[in-house]
Amino acid sequence: MQVKEWPTDDPVKMYEIYLRLERGLSKNTVEAYVSDLDKLFRFVAVEERSVRDVTYADLQQFVAQLYDAGISARSQARIISGIRSFYRYLVLEGYLQSDPTQLLESPKIGRRLPEVLAVGEIDRILATIDVSTPSGRRNRAMIEVLYSCGLRVSELTGLRYPDVHFDEGYIRVLGKGNKERLVPISQTALNEIRNYLPNRLAIASAKGFEDILFVNPHGRSLSRVMVFKIVKEYAALAGITKTISPHTFRHSFATHLLEGGANLRGIQMMLGHETITATEIYTHLDREALRREIIEHHPRNISWRREHGE
Template sequence: MNVLSKEKESYPVVEKYKRFLLLERGLSKNTIEAYMTDLAKLIAFIQEQNIPVKEITTDTLEAFLAQLYDEQISPRSIARIISGVKSFFRFLVLDEYLEDDPSELLDSPQIGMKLPIVLTLEEIDRILSVIDVSTSEGTRNYAIIETLYSCGLRISELTHLRFSDLYFDEGFIRVQGKGSKQRLVPISETAITRINDYLPYRRQLNVQKGQEDFVFLSARGKAISRITVFYYIKQYAEAVGLQKKISPHVFRHSFATHLLERGANIRAIQEMLGHEKITTTEIYTHIDRTFLRQEIIEHHPRNKRN
């Protein structure tokens, strides 16, 4: 059962919250859907308990979280759900629907820091080496991977990249990030060359109406999907025997890590990645320290083995 379709009638305040996320906070459709999916779990719980939104207490929310733990939902997912629930109740107080916030005292579970998967330059080169650039598909895919890595893009940012966002003469592209926020990102000469190599093949496609401005297209002339990009990256990784579990996002992680390893300022990396908080970018300082320790242990004279 789709809980949210039922609550439109019973809980109109939830629909009001959804409009708030879209119009006031300017969040993307995918982000809003994630918020609403998590909130639907709470709505389902209070429906079962026959509790109106205005009568939700901290005890109600503690019982809700206990149910999530009983369902063996991971601590990371529970932390995300708590964050969404807190956002919802902050809105209710702001909207004067509630006087007090029952979620204020909720604690998120402790989550061990999980370092993202990162590729070495050699591994990236190996992946690129198996792409057949004599084909239109291969030329496009090479340009896609080079752009993902060169600019540190999210997959949604790449699939929505438009010709009107390209400023090759200046060496930049304009990126539509989360919450419809725009940023300018430097693009390498290599990525520019690979995109230009792809354009003659792209011009041969029967481009669908409304898709003319998208840079990367499927064989059917529509903006390429994230699933298609994921599929090809997985195929190339398997072709070179790469054991790491990779996705398009791994190239973004690799981009940030390689910049940091080579001395780039973390604030500049934050700006390029489009992170709102520096703490999000700081995950890469942990990767950098891990890399530094490995380098020292490997090359320290006291650790040399005869």
């Protein structure tokens, strides 16, 4: 294969365009890829090397520095994944003949089970919300939609009210890679949206946010940070000591569906996971709950606890 001349344009900018247009990745994902790539660029600058001349040995040294800096195995794996993607792009476009990341291994990561809220804990959080205020009605509707539909926070903040189909009982969600999916929504969540809509329609929308469902007082969509802050505040008021985030409601949605007997493939479709592998983590949660139930209720375990005074 004949190698092209190194591009005169910024290769990172070209890579960003490739990620957005060719791979259809979201703005947040692209920014994360580029941010992680910047760590490699700083490393090669110190080593007085060119990115195009990086070798497998250089990359091993780079990974060793990440480890020495105390960066977690999970973060190391994410950084390495981004670097692999960049070099695959350079090879694909013909700027490099071989990929120096081909033999580069990611650190082993233990599968960390996500935090899950019990139904009673979710009810306690919702009960703390003062729905006599416009912001309270908005926040109650938001949290109910998070839990009822298992949305990512970016999907929630981007939800438009024309995509809420009240009569049919589903919402249209724009997920990762601009892929649309239909998700059933509970009547409880729909009622909370109905209660909030008069307040939403009374707010003058900023340009470009005319039909966004959940907005701030200035008529713009809420930031991810703001949704995180809202969830944390209500959890604290409800006396929830678990470390939670908006994503916790998504985990709880999937876990409660699985415990209720829902099909794993159906849960995958509702969550918008591309592969069943991403959804299978919830079977681990279910197995752990089953293990606890057996330990708690099986006659052999009961008799053992009696004998040992537990």
